[in-house]
Amino acid sequence: MNPSPTLFQRFLNGSLVVQIVIGIIAGILVASIWPSSANSVSFLGDLFVGALKAVAPILVFVLVGSSIANQTKGAHTSLKPIIKLYLLGSLLAASTAVVISYWFPTTLILVATDIQATPPEGILEVLNTLLFKIVDNPINALVTGNFIGILAWAVGLGLALQHANESTKNVLHDVSNGVTKIVHLVIRFAPLGIFGLVATTFAQTGFSALLGYSHLLAVLLGCMIFIALVVNPAIVYMKTKSNPYPLVLQCLRESGVTAFFTRSSAANIPVNMELCEKLNLHKDTYSVSIPLGATINMAGAAITITVLTLAAVNTLGIEYDIATAILLSVVAAISACGASGVAGGSLLLIPLACSLFGLPNEVAMQVVAIGFIIGVVQDSAETALNSSTDVIFTAAACYAQEKANGPLAATEFDETLSADTIQAINTPS
Structure with a gap:
């Protein structure tokens, strides 16, 4: 007779998504009913995000290095199609934001700001920053979470170790599996971490400070929802020629929700790695993509x-033509690719886009200040879209390659992958 499972065992074996939803609801209730006690659980959120950020750099370094070192010669990893999807997705997102901003123009109340950060002066400076990130010291890259540098060193080490002894490759593979198990353990505590994050956010910030920017937030969130539920599925359909929504909704549910509350693409890398494993994607592909x-x-x-650039343009009554709007889309897409290489992320790239319209830097930095005010929602939604799309495009490229090589069998997938997803992959529309 088997002993009944303990509470901890039932926690580990339960549905992670359901547990996260319970954590969100519990966090909102604590912040609403006992706001003074929310700070006492804030350490749960800080501990969870800290653990993810701590394990992500070493996970990427070891997993990428191991995958490349143990890669079979002639294996197709679908990286080129994925990179094309990444670039296409960013360009379409910027273009969509231009169109929606034109249909629903936004104006801002600009006030003085004390922001001390220095934005980049041009795209060349952004690219220059990224270039020096690539040649960063590997130890410093791991310590500071410089994922461009980590990727460069992991790829270089993996290529060098392709000619190593099999015993060396096996050691690297075993280390990779060990780190992956640690990641699985960290992710199992996501419900507690998100409970702490939600309780703290609602108790300290709430949404009262955001009411004055409701129209701006509506435009921003409307663009992101449209990309997530219309544009991304269209790209997946174009790639796989099958119903994209089972995959898209699963990625939003299992990657987007966690990214929304951690507000860190780097912290969500372990979550996405686990989701790719659950989707039974090729490890050599997703460990890099x-x-x-x-x-x-x-x-x-x-x-x-x-959106924020065009809001500033509308506020000052500056007119722009189609050519300028197209140029803004290209600049925004290219700049966004370098956002992680600039301190402050996407907000500090707004002055760069504003310079296309001749806006003074003082005005642009006031727009950045507004970005920080609405960041509790804007940055969360932005990270959720960015991070979930990583898995969506990786899966789309892998599925397209698998379909080209023959039908996918349901037995190749983890049981947690929905039957609808498997059927959608195999059934042309």
């Missing part, structure tokens, strides 16, 4: 840069 996506796949950042 997911950390790469966390760096260059920035549809949400492209939307933020475009």
Whole structure:
């Protein structure tokens, strides 16, 4: 007779998504009923995000290095199609933001600000920053979470170790599996971490300070929702020729929700890695594409840069033509790819876009200040879109390659992958 499972065992074996939803509801209730006690659980959120950020750099370094070192010669990893999807997604996001901002123009109340950060002066400065990130010291890259540098060193080490002894490759593979198990353990505590994050956010900030910017937030969130539920599915359909929504909704549910509350693409890399494993994607592909996506796949950042820039333009009554709008889309998409290489992320790239319209830097930095005010919602939604799209495009490329090589069998997938997703992959529309 088997002993009944303990409470901890039932926690580990339960549905993670259901547990996260319970954590969100519990966090809102604590912040609403006992706001003074919310600070006492804030350490749960800080501990969870800190653990994710701590394990993400070493996970990326070891997993990418191991995957490349143990890669079979001639294996197809679908990286080129994924990179194309990343770039296409960011460009379409910026273009969508231009159109929606034209249909629903937004104006701002500009006030003085004390922001001390220095934005980049041009795209060349953004690219220059990224270039020096690539040649960063590997130890410093791991310590500071410089994922461009981590990727560069991991790829270089993996290529060098392709000619190593099999015993060396096996050691690297075992280390990779060990780190992956640690990640699984950290992710199982996501419900407690998100409970602490939600309780703290609602208790300290709430939404009262955001009411004055409700129209701006509506435009931003409307653009991101449209990309998530219309544009991304269209791209997936174009790639796989099958119903994209089972995959899209699963990624939003299991990656987007966590990213929304952690507000960090880097912290969500372990979550995305686990989701890719659950979707039974090729490990040699997602071990590189997911950390790469966390760096260059920035549809949400492209939307933020475009919408806030055009809001400033509308506020000052500046007229612009189609050519300028197209140029803004390209600049926003390129700048968004370099957002992670600039201190302050996407918000500090707004002055760069504003310079296209001749806006003074003082005005642009006031727009940045507004971005920080609404950041509790804007940055959360932006990260959720960016991070979930990494998995969506990786899965789309992998599924397209699998369909080209033959039908996918349901037995190849983890049981947690829905039957609808498997049927959608195999059934042309």
